[in-house]
Amino acid sequence: MFPMIIQAPMAGGATTPELVHAVSTAGGLGFLAAGYLSSAQLEEQISKTKALGTNSFGVNLFVPNEQSKLDEEVKTYERTMQELAEQLGTEAGIPRYSDDEWDEKIRFLLTLDIAYVSFTFGCPSKETIELFQQKQTKTIVTVTTLVEAQFAIKQGADGLCVQGLEAGGHRGSFEANQARATQKPLRELLSEIREVSELPLIASGGIMDGREIKELIALGAAAVQLGTAFLCCPESGASPLHKESLQNGSFTETALTHAYTGRPARGLANSFMQEHEDAPPAYPELHYLTQPIRKKAVQDRDTHVAAMWAGVNFSHVRVMSAGDLVKLLYQEAQE
Ligand SMILES: Cc1cc2nc3c(=O)[nH]c(=O)nc-3n(C[C@H](O)[C@H](O)[C@H](O)COP(=O)(O)O)c2cc1C
Known part of the structure; x- marks a missing residue:
């Protein structure tokens, strides 16, 4: 087939x-x-x-998927992401539902x-x-x-x-x-x-x-x-940062996280994943919330924050x- x-x-x-x-x-x-x-x-x-x-x-x-009902939890996470965005010199996105x-x-x-x-x-x-x-x-x-x-x-x-x-x-x-x-x-x-x-x-x-x-x-x-x-x-079309990080030995492990988008995804295990394990599982709200942060992290070559999806091997x-x-x-x- x-x-x-x-x-x-x-x-x-x-x-x-x-x-x-x-x-x-x-x-x-x-x-x-x-x-x-x-x-x-x-x-x-x-x-x-x-x-x-x-x-x-x-x-x-x-x-x-159906819209999550985690409004309060998303608001709390939004404040955390706004602080992070400020540290990185950007603004967090607006969490929203989309089909x-x-x-x-x-x-x-x-x-x-x-x-x-x-x-x-x-x-x-x-x-x-x-x-x-x-x-x-x-x-x-x-x-x-x-x-x-x-x-x-x-x-x-x-x-x-x-x-x-x-x-x-x-x-x-x-x-x-x-x-x-x-x-x-x-x-x-x-x-x-x-x-x-x-x-x-x-x-x-x-x-x-x-x-x-x-x-x-x-x-x-x-x-x-x-x-x-x-x-x-x-x-x-993966970013140069992503391509390099897969190859240069600076990462040895992957992990599952829902902290970037609200849905579990596997990527190179970094500190963002570790620090936000308590993020609410609200997809796609978190995707829109963290989108500008992820973009800025790639621009700044910040592998602690960038989302770099990868399989275990x-x-x-x-x-x-x-x-x-x-x-x-x-x-x-x-x-
Ligand atoms: C960067 C990246 C983006 C992905 N995006 C999608 C997607 O849009 N739709 C989809 O069905 N799977 C997506 N996947 C998952 C793949 O379909 C597939 O299950 C996965 O790549 C298999 O594992 P491997 O990366 O170890 O080969 C994505 C995987 C990666 C690495």
């Missing part, structure tokens, strides 16, 4: 049309990340990808012939899935537990992206505030879901080389989705063009 190697959608700037094009040209499948983009920006990215000559690619969407232009993006994508759409943070309605299927668009739902997988199967998804605990970036869990006890490593989760489903499964989380790809295919995955492995490619990242990386991964997977 899809190529064996998939480049993960990475919202926030890491995924670029150039990255998607390079991956797809080398025989992988590139995914654009629609999260945080306006529908107009998404349209621009899709046009750019097509103009580069790539027509078979995916688009990933954030499924909106990430869900309806507009769905309406727009349904006017196009997109090869694949994937969803994270939830599962769309049966009707939405069917509308894409009528357009011959394959639908993939990101799942992080067996229960989520069973729900996505019931809703009629064509495939599941099985995201293990090792994964960089946000947990794609349906619940914004997922209980730690339900979070499982990739191999365990993949085996559990494989037992109950014949659907094509895409394994994701901590995969950095072809040897692991071969192993996961043997465990029942139809494909693999890699994010961190592509972050240091020249086509990646980031130290194995390889610096080469995305096309060469895809070819090397295929080659290693065949050895």
